[in-house]
Amino acid sequence: MSQEKVLQITDLSISFTGKVVLDKINLEVYRGQIIGYIGPNGAGKSTTVKIILGLLDRYRGKVEVFGEDIRNKGNAYKKRIGYVPENGEIYDDLTAFEYISFTGQMYGMEPEDIKNKLIRLLEKFDMAESLHKRVSTFSKGMKQKLLIISSLIHDPDLIFFDEPLSGLDANSVMIIKEMMTILAAEGKTIFYSSHIMDVVEKISNRIILLADGNVVADGTFDQLKEKNKEGTLEQIFNQLTGFDQHEQIAADIVAALHGDESNE
Numbered sequence: 361m362s363q364e365k366v367l368q369i370t371d372l373s374i375s376f377t378g379k380v381v382l383d384k385i386n387l388e389v390y391r392g393q394i395i396g397y398i399g400p401n402g403a404g405k406s407t408t409v410k411i412i413l414g415l416l417d418r419y420r421g422k423v424e425v426f427g428e429d430i431r432n433k434g435n436a437y438k439k440r441i442g443y444v445p446e447n448g449e450i451y452d453d454l455t456a457f458e459y460i461s462f463t464g465q466m467y468g469m470e471p472e473d474i475k476n477k478l479i480r481l482l483e484k485f486d487m488a489e490s491l492h493k494r495v496s497t498f499s500k501g502m503k504q505k506l507l508i509i510s511s512l513i514h515d516p517d518l519i520f521f522d523e524p525l526s527g528l529d530a531n532s533v534m535i536i537k538e539m540m541t542i543l544a545a546e547g548k549t550i551f552y553s554s555h556i557m558d559v560v561e562k563i564s565n566r567i568i569l570l571a572d573g574n575v576v577a578d579g580t581f582d583q584l585k586e587k588n589k590e591g592t593l594e595q596i597f598n599q600l601t602g603f604d605q606h607e608q609i610a611a612d613i614v615a616a617l618h619g620d621e622s623n624e
Protein backbone atom coordinates (compact mmCIF):
# COMPACT_ATOMS: atom_id res chain seq x y z
CA MET A 361 0.00 0.00 0.00
CA SER A 362 1.14 3.51 -0.83
CA GLN A 363 2.18 6.10 1.74
CA GLU A 364 0.48 8.82 -0.28
CA LYS A 365 -1.98 10.57 1.99
CA VAL A 366 -5.36 11.03 0.33
CA LEU A 367 -7.25 12.38 3.30
CA GLN A 368 -6.26 13.99 6.57
CA ILE A 369 -8.77 14.97 9.22
CA THR A 370 -7.59 17.02 12.17
CA ASP A 371 -9.65 17.72 15.28
CA LEU A 372 -12.89 17.56 13.33
CA SER A 373 -15.91 18.51 15.43
CA ILE A 374 -19.52 19.28 14.64
CA SER A 375 -22.65 19.75 16.74
CA PHE A 376 -26.29 19.91 15.74
CA THR A 377 -28.61 21.94 17.98
CA GLY A 378 -26.29 21.56 20.94
CA LYS A 379 -25.65 17.81 20.46
CA VAL A 380 -22.00 16.97 19.82
CA VAL A 381 -21.89 14.52 16.90
CA LEU A 382 -18.17 14.51 16.13
CA ASP A 383 -15.77 15.40 18.91
CA LYS A 384 -12.24 16.15 17.65
CA ILE A 385 -11.86 13.26 15.23
CA ASN A 386 -8.38 12.61 13.80
CA LEU A 387 -7.75 10.39 10.78
CA GLU A 388 -5.14 9.82 8.12
CA VAL A 389 -6.13 7.82 5.08
CA TYR A 390 -3.71 6.47 2.48
CA ARG A 391 -4.02 5.65 -1.19
CA GLY A 392 -5.30 2.12 -1.86
CA GLN A 393 -6.98 1.62 1.50
CA ILE A 394 -10.45 0.15 1.82
CA ILE A 395 -11.75 1.65 5.02
CA GLY A 396 -14.70 0.00 6.70
CA TYR A 397 -16.25 3.05 8.37
CA ILE A 398 -18.68 1.68 10.94
CA GLY A 399 -20.60 2.76 14.01
CA PRO A 400 -24.05 2.62 15.60
CA ASN A 401 -26.99 4.46 14.03
CA GLY A 402 -26.50 8.18 14.48
CA ALA A 403 -22.77 7.88 15.28
CA GLY A 404 -21.85 10.49 12.67
CA LYS A 405 -20.61 8.40 9.72
CA SER A 406 -22.71 10.14 7.06
CA THR A 407 -21.98 13.48 8.68
CA THR A 408 -18.22 12.88 8.33
CA VAL A 409 -18.64 11.98 4.67
CA LYS A 410 -20.84 15.01 3.98
CA ILE A 411 -18.21 17.29 5.51
CA ILE A 412 -15.47 15.75 3.34
CA LEU A 413 -17.70 16.19 0.28
CA GLY A 414 -18.17 19.86 1.10
CA LEU A 415 -21.90 19.46 1.74
CA LEU A 416 -21.67 20.66 5.36
CA ASP A 417 -19.46 23.58 6.30
CA ARG A 418 -20.36 24.36 9.91
CA TYR A 419 -17.61 22.13 11.27
CA ARG A 420 -14.54 22.93 13.36
CA GLY A 421 -11.11 21.50 12.63
CA LYS A 422 -9.40 20.81 9.35
CA VAL A 423 -10.13 18.48 6.43
CA GLU A 424 -7.45 18.01 3.78
CA VAL A 425 -8.21 16.05 0.62
CA PHE A 426 -5.41 15.26 -1.85
CA GLY A 427 -3.11 17.42 0.26
CA GLU A 428 -5.19 20.60 0.38
CA ASP A 429 -7.55 22.14 2.91
CA ILE A 430 -11.06 21.80 1.43
CA ARG A 431 -11.99 25.21 2.80
CA ASN A 432 -9.58 26.78 0.28
CA LYS A 433 -10.11 24.39 -2.58
CA GLY A 434 -13.29 25.38 -4.39
CA ASN A 435 -15.10 22.53 -6.10
CA ALA A 436 -12.40 21.12 -8.39
CA TYR A 437 -11.35 18.38 -5.96
CA LYS A 438 -14.85 16.91 -6.13
CA LYS A 439 -14.17 15.72 -9.67
CA ARG A 440 -11.82 13.14 -8.17
CA ILE A 441 -14.44 11.91 -5.69
CA GLY A 442 -17.27 9.40 -6.16
CA TYR A 443 -20.18 9.01 -3.78
CA VAL A 444 -23.01 6.54 -3.31
CA PRO A 445 -25.26 8.13 -0.68
CA GLU A 446 -27.18 5.99 1.78
CA ASN A 447 -30.53 7.19 0.50
CA GLY A 448 -29.70 8.09 -3.04
CA GLU A 449 -32.45 9.91 -4.86
CA ILE A 450 -32.52 9.66 -8.62
CA TYR A 451 -34.72 11.91 -10.73
CA ASP A 452 -37.37 9.32 -11.51
CA ASP A 453 -38.58 10.88 -14.74
CA LEU A 454 -35.18 10.63 -16.40
CA THR A 455 -33.98 7.62 -18.34
CA ALA A 456 -30.77 5.86 -17.26
CA PHE A 457 -29.01 7.53 -20.17
CA GLU A 458 -30.31 11.01 -19.28
CA TYR A 459 -29.42 10.59 -15.62
CA ILE A 460 -25.86 9.40 -16.18
CA SER A 461 -25.35 12.01 -18.93
CA PHE A 462 -26.34 14.64 -16.39
CA THR A 463 -24.06 13.41 -13.59
CA GLY A 464 -21.18 12.60 -15.99
CA GLN A 465 -21.27 16.11 -17.45
CA MET A 466 -21.22 17.59 -13.95
CA TYR A 467 -17.91 15.78 -13.54
CA GLY A 468 -16.70 17.37 -16.79
CA MET A 469 -16.91 14.27 -18.98
CA GLU A 470 -17.51 14.35 -22.73
CA PRO A 471 -21.00 13.16 -23.81
CA GLU A 472 -19.58 10.54 -26.19
CA ASP A 473 -17.31 9.16 -23.48
CA ILE A 474 -20.23 8.96 -21.04
CA LYS A 475 -22.43 7.11 -23.52
CA ASN A 476 -19.77 4.57 -24.49
CA LYS A 477 -18.93 3.78 -20.87
CA LEU A 478 -22.56 3.62 -19.81
CA ILE A 479 -23.49 1.11 -22.52
CA ARG A 480 -20.63 -1.16 -21.46
CA LEU A 481 -21.42 -0.81 -17.77
CA LEU A 482 -25.16 -1.43 -18.11
CA GLU A 483 -24.40 -4.56 -20.06
CA LYS A 484 -22.10 -5.82 -17.30
CA PHE A 485 -24.75 -5.02 -14.68
CA ASP A 486 -27.30 -7.04 -16.66
CA MET A 487 -29.23 -3.89 -17.53
CA ALA A 488 -28.46 -3.53 -21.24
CA GLU A 489 -32.15 -3.09 -22.04
CA SER A 490 -32.49 -0.20 -19.59
CA LEU A 491 -30.46 2.52 -21.35
CA HIS A 492 -33.50 4.48 -22.50
CA LYS A 493 -35.96 3.33 -19.85
CA ARG A 494 -37.21 5.68 -17.17
CA VAL A 495 -35.78 5.26 -13.67
CA SER A 496 -39.35 5.19 -12.29
CA THR A 497 -39.75 1.77 -13.93
CA PHE A 498 -36.61 0.31 -12.29
CA SER A 499 -36.54 -2.10 -9.35
CA LYS A 500 -34.68 -1.10 -6.16
CA GLY A 501 -31.60 -3.10 -7.16
CA MET A 502 -31.55 -1.55 -10.64
CA LYS A 503 -31.67 1.94 -9.13
CA GLN A 504 -28.82 1.00 -6.81
CA LYS A 505 -26.73 -0.22 -9.75
CA LEU A 506 -27.36 3.09 -11.49
CA LEU A 507 -26.22 4.98 -8.39
CA ILE A 508 -23.04 2.90 -8.33
CA ILE A 509 -22.42 3.60 -12.03
CA SER A 510 -23.05 7.30 -11.43
CA SER A 511 -20.50 7.38 -8.60
CA LEU A 512 -17.77 5.69 -10.64
CA ILE A 513 -18.26 6.75 -14.26
CA HIS A 514 -15.69 9.57 -14.00
CA ASP A 515 -13.05 7.19 -12.60
CA PRO A 516 -12.63 8.89 -9.20
CA ASP A 517 -9.62 8.41 -6.92
CA LEU A 518 -11.52 8.62 -3.64
CA ILE A 519 -14.81 6.75 -3.35
CA PHE A 520 -17.43 6.97 -0.60
CA PHE A 521 -19.85 4.06 -0.51
CA ASP A 522 -22.68 4.37 2.03
CA GLU A 523 -24.50 0.99 2.13
CA PRO A 524 -23.73 0.41 -1.58
CA LEU A 525 -25.06 -3.15 -1.53
CA SER A 526 -28.53 -2.13 -0.41
CA GLY A 527 -31.11 -3.94 -2.54
CA LEU A 528 -28.55 -5.84 -4.64
CA ASP A 529 -28.97 -9.57 -5.24
CA ALA A 530 -26.31 -12.10 -4.19
CA ASN A 531 -24.66 -12.18 -7.63
CA SER A 532 -24.38 -8.40 -7.85
CA VAL A 533 -23.01 -8.25 -4.30
CA MET A 534 -20.19 -10.59 -5.33
CA ILE A 535 -19.39 -8.40 -8.35
CA ILE A 536 -19.30 -5.16 -6.34
CA LYS A 537 -17.14 -6.70 -3.59
CA GLU A 538 -14.67 -7.98 -6.16
CA MET A 539 -14.76 -4.64 -8.01
CA MET A 540 -13.85 -2.78 -4.80
CA THR A 541 -10.86 -5.06 -4.29
CA ILE A 542 -9.64 -4.44 -7.86
CA LEU A 543 -10.13 -0.67 -7.61
CA ALA A 544 -8.19 -0.51 -4.34
CA ALA A 545 -5.37 -2.63 -5.80
CA GLU A 546 -5.19 -0.04 -8.62
CA GLY A 547 -4.69 2.70 -6.04
CA LYS A 548 -8.22 3.97 -5.53
CA THR A 549 -9.19 4.72 -1.94
CA ILE A 550 -12.55 3.52 -0.70
CA PHE A 551 -14.52 4.60 2.34
CA TYR A 552 -17.07 1.88 2.91
CA SER A 553 -19.89 2.52 5.41
CA SER A 554 -22.18 -0.34 6.18
CA HIS A 555 -23.99 -2.17 8.93
CA ILE A 556 -23.41 -5.55 7.31
CA MET A 557 -20.50 -6.57 9.50
CA ASP A 558 -19.44 -9.75 7.76
CA VAL A 559 -18.95 -7.90 4.46
CA VAL A 560 -17.02 -5.10 6.19
CA GLU A 561 -14.86 -7.70 7.92
CA LYS A 562 -13.98 -9.41 4.64
CA ILE A 563 -13.58 -6.44 2.35
CA SER A 564 -11.78 -3.82 4.46
CA ASN A 565 -8.05 -3.65 5.02
CA ARG A 566 -8.68 -1.11 7.75
CA ILE A 567 -11.68 -0.71 10.04
CA ILE A 568 -12.61 2.50 11.81
CA LEU A 569 -15.30 2.36 14.45
CA LEU A 570 -17.00 5.57 15.43
CA ALA A 571 -19.01 5.78 18.66
CA ASP A 572 -20.13 8.69 20.84
CA GLY A 573 -18.38 11.19 18.59
CA ASN A 574 -14.98 9.48 18.77
CA VAL A 575 -12.91 6.93 16.92
CA VAL A 576 -12.96 3.98 19.34
CA ALA A 577 -11.12 1.48 17.14
CA ASP A 578 -8.83 1.84 14.13
CA GLY A 579 -6.88 -1.03 12.59
CA THR A 580 -7.03 -4.18 10.51
CA PHE A 581 -9.59 -6.78 11.50
CA ASP A 582 -6.81 -8.93 12.95
CA GLN A 583 -5.54 -6.02 15.07
CA LEU A 584 -9.05 -5.35 16.36
CA LYS A 585 -9.49 -9.03 17.17
CA GLU A 586 -6.21 -9.16 19.06
CA LYS A 587 -7.18 -6.18 21.20
CA ASN A 588 -10.75 -7.21 21.88
CA LYS A 589 -10.51 -10.99 22.16
CA GLU A 590 -13.72 -11.44 20.23
CA GLY A 591 -14.34 -13.63 17.19
CA THR A 592 -16.32 -11.73 14.59
CA LEU A 593 -16.50 -8.05 13.73
CA GLU A 594 -20.13 -8.10 14.84
CA GLN A 595 -19.03 -9.27 18.31
CA ILE A 596 -16.23 -6.69 18.44
CA PHE A 597 -18.75 -4.01 17.42
CA ASN A 598 -21.13 -5.07 20.21
CA GLN A 599 -18.31 -5.17 22.72
CA LEU A 600 -16.83 -1.77 21.81
CA THR A 601 -20.20 -0.07 21.77
CA GLY A 602 -21.05 -1.64 25.14
CA PHE A 603 -24.05 -3.54 23.84
CA ASP A 604 -25.06 -6.89 25.31
CA GLN A 605 -28.82 -6.68 25.67
CA HIS A 606 -30.22 -7.75 22.33
CA GLU A 607 -32.15 -10.70 23.80
CA GLN A 608 -33.79 -8.61 26.51
CA ILE A 609 -34.66 -5.75 24.13
CA ALA A 610 -36.12 -8.16 21.55
CA ALA A 611 -38.23 -9.80 24.28
CA ASP A 612 -39.42 -6.36 25.47
CA ILE A 613 -40.43 -5.41 21.93
CA VAL A 614 -42.47 -8.58 21.50
CA ALA A 615 -44.07 -8.04 24.93
CA ALA A 616 -44.97 -4.48 23.90
CA LEU A 617 -46.47 -5.79 20.64
CA HIS A 618 -48.61 -8.19 22.64
CA GLY A 619 -49.65 -5.41 25.00
CA ASP A 620 -48.15 -7.29 27.98
CA GLU A 621 -47.55 -5.28 31.11
CA SER A 622 -44.09 -3.74 31.30
CA ASN A 623 -41.80 -5.00 34.06
CA GLU A 624 -39.07 -2.39 33.30
Ligand SMILES: Nc1ncnc2c1ncn2[C@@H]1O[C@H](COP(=O)(O)OP(=O)(O)OP(=O)(O)O)[C@@H](O)[C@H]1O
Pocket residue numbers: 376377381399400401402403404405406407408446
Ligand atom coordinates in the same frame (compact mmCIF):
# COMPACT_ATOMS: atom_id res chain seq x y z
N1 LIG B 1 -28.90 18.35 9.38
C1 LIG B 1 -28.98 17.87 10.62
N2 LIG B 1 -29.62 18.55 11.58
C2 LIG B 1 -29.71 18.08 12.85
N3 LIG B 1 -29.16 16.91 13.25
C3 LIG B 1 -28.50 16.19 12.33
C4 LIG B 1 -28.38 16.61 10.98
N4 LIG B 1 -27.65 15.69 10.30
C5 LIG B 1 -27.35 14.72 11.19
N5 LIG B 1 -27.86 15.02 12.41
C6 LIG B 1 -27.70 14.22 13.63
O1 LIG B 1 -26.34 13.85 13.71
C7 LIG B 1 -26.21 12.52 14.22
C8 LIG B 1 -25.34 11.71 13.25
O2 LIG B 1 -26.06 11.46 12.06
P1 LIG B 1 -25.40 10.64 10.86
O3 LIG B 1 -26.42 10.60 9.76
O4 LIG B 1 -24.07 11.18 10.54
O5 LIG B 1 -25.24 9.21 11.53
P2 LIG B 1 -24.75 7.84 10.88
O6 LIG B 1 -23.61 7.35 11.70
O7 LIG B 1 -24.52 8.00 9.43
O8 LIG B 1 -26.04 6.94 11.18
P3 LIG B 1 -26.74 5.71 10.39
O9 LIG B 1 -25.92 4.50 10.72
O10 LIG B 1 -28.09 5.64 11.06
O11 LIG B 1 -26.80 6.05 8.94
C9 LIG B 1 -27.63 12.01 14.43
O12 LIG B 1 -27.94 12.18 15.78
C10 LIG B 1 -28.48 12.91 13.57
O13 LIG B 1 -29.77 13.06 14.12
